[in-house]
Amino acid sequence: FRENCLEEGQEKKMTEAITSMPQFTEKTRRALVMAGDRSYSAVKESGAYLISEDPDEEGDLNREYWDIAVYLLSNRKRSDVVIKTLQKRNKKLKEYKQLDYETLRDIKDLAFSYIETVKKYDSPEEEELIRHIPYFEKDGILYLTCISEGDRYSYAHLSEGKVVFSVEETDTSGIRTVPPELPIHQDRGTTSYIVGLPKTDLLKDAQLLSPGDLYTRIRDHLYRYLDAEERDYELFVYYALYSWYFPKCSTTPYLRFLGDTGKGKSRFLKVISDLCFYPIRASGASSLSGIMRFKEKWMGTLLIDESDLKGDQSDPLIKYLNLGFEKDNPFLLTDKGDLSKIHIFDPFGPKVIAMRQPFRDSATEGRCLSFSPDETTREDIPPELPSRYTDEVAEIRALIARFTLEHWSEVSEDCMLSCNGMGIEGRLKQMARPLSVILTLFPDGQERFLHYLNARQKEIRRTRAESMEGGMFNYALSLAQGEEDLMGDPEFGKYYYEGRIQVVLPKMIAEGLKCSSRTVTRTLGGIDMELRQKRIQTAKGIKNVRALFVPSRKKWTEIMQRYYFDESGGEIPECPECMKGPEYHTRQSGIS
Numbered sequence: 001f002r003e004n005c006l007e008e009g010q011e012k013k014m015t016e017a018i019t020s021m022p023q024f025t026e027k028t029r030r031a032l033v034m035a036g037d038r039s040y041s042a043v044k045e046s047g048a049y050l051i052s053e054d055p056d057e058e059g060d061l062n063r064e065y066w067d068i069a070v071y072l073l074s075n076r077k078r079s080d081v082v083i084k085t086l087q088k089r090n091k092k093l094k095e096y097k098q099l100d101y102e103t104l105r106d107i108k109d110l111a112f113s114y115i116e117t118v119k120k121y122d123s124p125e126e127e128e129l130i131r132h133i134p135y136f137e138k139d140g141i142l143y144l145t146c147i148s149e150g151d152r153y154s155y156a157h158l159s160e161g162k163v164v165f166s167v168e169e170t171d172t173s174g175i176r177t178v179p180p181e182l183p184i185h186q187d188r189g190t191t192s193y194i195v196g197l198p199k200t201d202l203l204k205d206a207q208l209l210s211p212g213d214l215y216t217r218i219r220d221h222l223y224r225y226l227d228a229e230e231r232d233y234e235l236f237v238y239y240a241l242y243s244w245y246f247p248k249c250s251t252t253p254y255l256r257f258l259g260d261t262g263k264g265k266s267r268f269l270k271v272i273s274d275l276c277f278y279p280i281r282a283s284g285a286s287s288l289s290g291i292m293r294f295k296e297k298w299m300g301t302l303l304i305d306e307s308d309l310k311g312d313q314s315d316p317l318i319k320y321l322n323l324g325f326e327k328d329n330p331f332l333l334t335d336k337g338d339l340s341k342i343h344i345f346d347p348f349g350p351k352v353i354a355m356r357q358p359f360r361d362s363a364t365e366g367r368c369l370s371f372s373p374d375e376t377t378r379e380d381i382p383p384e385l386p387s388r389y390t391d392e393v394a395e396i397r398a399l400i401a402r403f404t405l406e407h408w409s410e411v412s413e414d415c416m417l418s419c420n421g422m423g424i425e426g427r428l429k430q431m432a433r434p435l436s437v438i439l440t441l442f443p444d445g446q447e448r449f450l451h452y453l454n455a456r457q458k459e460i461r462r463t464r465a466e467s468m469e470g471g472m473f474n475y476a477l478s479l480a481q482g483e484e485d486l487m488g489d490p491e492f493g494k495y496y497y498e499g500r501i502q503v504v505l506p507k508m509i510a511e512g513l514k515c516s517s518r519t520v521t522r523t524l525g526g527i528d529m530e531l532r533q534k535r536i537q538t539a540k541g542i543k544n545v546r547a548l549f550v551p552s553r554k555k556w557t558e559i560m561q562r563y564y565f566d567e568s569g570g571e572i573p574e575c576p577e578c579m580k581g582p583e584y585h586t587r588q589s590g591i592s
Contacts, residue, residue, distance in 0.1 A: 031114035034066050061099060062107060065089070069111035077186065082108050085189035131171065132180040134278060134298050137247075138172050142408040144401060145179035148200040151191050153179040156203055158405050163204055180297055195298050196279040202398035211442045214241075214403055218275060221396055225271045225385065227264075227376035231455045235369060236272050238452070241438045243276040243301050243350040244404040245411050250327045253431035256353040256368035264373045269303060269354040270385075274393045275400065276301035276350060288316050292331065292345045299346070304353045318361050323347045325367045369431055407441055415440040417449045424457050432456070465565035469527050472520055473563045475512055476504050476548060480576035484512070494538055495545070502536040503547040503578055524548060527563065528555050530581060549581035556584075 065086050072082045086104045099107075134145045143155040146165070154165040168178045183192050209217065218237045222228075228236070239255050246252050255272070257265035273279040278300025295302050304317075323329040324347030331345045359365040417436040419429055432453055439445035464470050478484040479501060486492040486501070486508060495502050506520040513520075521531055534547045550556045556575045564572065575584070 025113075027110060027113050028117050031110040031117065034063060034110060035114055061093075061097070062103075065099070065104065065107045066111055069108045070114060072184070073108075073111050073115055075184075077184070079108060079112070081186045081189070082111075084187065085184075088189050129175055131175050131177045132297075133171075133177055134180055134300070136169075136171055136177065137408070138169070140409045142405055143169060144198065144405065146198040146200045146203055146401070147182070151182075152200075153181055154200060155179060156198065156200070156401070156405065163206070163402065163405065165200060165204070194281045194294075195300060196274060196276075196393075196397065198398050198401040199394050202394055203401050206398040206402035208402055208406055209399055211403075214399060215442075217399065218396060221275070221392060222271060225381060225389070226268055226373075227378050227381060228268075228371070228373070231452065231459075232371055234448075234452055235371070235456070238435045238438055239350070239369070240272060240275040241400065241403075242435045244400060245408075245437055246277065246350050246434070248411050248437060249413050249416075249434040251325060251430060251434055252348065252350050253325075253434060254321070254351045254353055254368045256355065256370045258355060258358065258370050258372045259374075260356055263375060265354045267385075268371070268373055269305075269352055273301060273303050273352040275396060276352065279303055279352075288320070289333065291317075292320065292333075292347070295347075295349070296345050299349060302349060302351045304351060318359070318364055320345075320347045321351065321364050321367065322361070324349060324351065367431070410441065411437050413437065417446055419450070419453055424453055428453070428457060428460060461562070461565045464563055467563075469523055470563040470565075472509055472513065472523050473527065473529070473559060475509055476524070476579070477564070477576070479504050479508060479512075480579045481573075494540065495536070497537050497539060501578055502538065503534055503545055505545065505547055506531065527559055529559070532581070534582075548579065550575055550579050550584065551581040552584055 068086065068089070069082050072085060073079075077085075083104060086107070087101075090098050090104065136143050141157050143157045145153060146156045147153055152167075154167050155169055156163055156165055158164070168176060171177045182195060182197075184190065185192050215237055218240060219233050222233055222236055226233075226236075236255075239253075257268045259265045278298050280295055280298055280300050280302050291302070304321075320331050323331050327348050329347065331347045333343045333345065334341070353368070359368075415437050416433045417439060419433070424432075432449075436445075436449050439449045442448060465474060475484065479486065482501065487496045487499070492505070492508055492511075495505070506517040506524075509520045509524075510517045525531070528551070530549045530551055531546055532549055533544055534549070535542055535544055536547075550559065553575070557572065560572045
């Protein structure tokens, strides 16, 4: 259409040309006149800031209300929501200035007509491209979306050592970039603060703290509302700080609170996630597509409630979590309305999870740094979060944002600290190393990291030794080593010869732990022990039995590292002869 106007030599602006066309109705012409010479993008964005301010009684109310209607309708708000928002705004005016209901409805209809006309005649290729992204890096400088008291959005970044703000920027590709906005409630017309953003006024005056001072400030805040061991506070602080730098890493662990109802896991979830980077409170029985779309818009720390976690590895949310552990693992969904279209989501990013039971999928379970809270006996912890809590969070969030802006260029994946030669298992290394990028900013970062890893590895082994698999294996080991004696048992005493047990049977373990032999076989098979025939010497001669074996020295070392725990930290004992498989001494490749 624009080309036709140029070919005919018309130099009038687009809106003037369209209003002269006979196929447009009177309502469409009125709508285009309201738009004036602004582009659709300009009109669409114009109402974003007006909703949170008082109406301009000296301005053109029809034009102002029309801008708001276009903004809401273009963001797919229902007509009744638009009317309610306009009515609420209208009530702020003096009575003689207020517009009647019919006028408000006419304004809404004009806005709708304008949007439909633009969709039909105004080619999207000719519309200015605008990106709505919450944060980005340009020339080594981080740009963060923040929000003012009047719900105005801007980018905060450093310039000559000071925090400055801008309502829009141009990214590295030369594309105009503006901050996204929080959703507006469909009924009340108010902003829904479901993403934790830094406050503009607090960030502007925030003091730049040293790493040690910031750690202390966060730790003291957590101590005020949570009851945990000191090494757990350490994990929580490191995870909260790491989440602000997670785009610098290629993997990200998840922080998971595991416990029964009434243990306080919801309190831990809220207090810790409030200090994480852009906490997204979009879960809690929400639809999966809704969670993913909102996460895609803000790319922050996703909070997941136990009500969302009901399936195994085939559940879409579990797949989403498994893919989100590493970068460049897109999650694809087919558009139900058009099967030829594919929607692409990026699941990568930190996540804080609260649940009653472990994940059914072992892969998801292995991506979690877990903490199990206990009921507190501290009387200084308030049962409900006080009214001052929100202000305290906003202040600390501003301090973390200021710290992040200052040290953004100093952190990279190359800065990850090494933990080789420490006997730390691979999964813990993979989960802990991303957190170590934060510790590079601490003068004693290497020492802090090694101390934390050793304590966490010890705790993991203790916890795993107390699990079902660990309990069964350690009971079998106690039988094989003679610590648990069944020589006087009428059924199992016959498997002893010259005072030593010759074989460990699933039934022995089942009797001792009060479970079925099938459960024992299945559980120990899951950690790579085998059930095979063995010829043994008994007081009554040679006997063939199906016994439990460890197939190789390498497998023995793996099982012991995972499920054996010695409080004194002694060396791993040798495998008892009665637990060695037939090929134990010939299958030793890999570990001496």
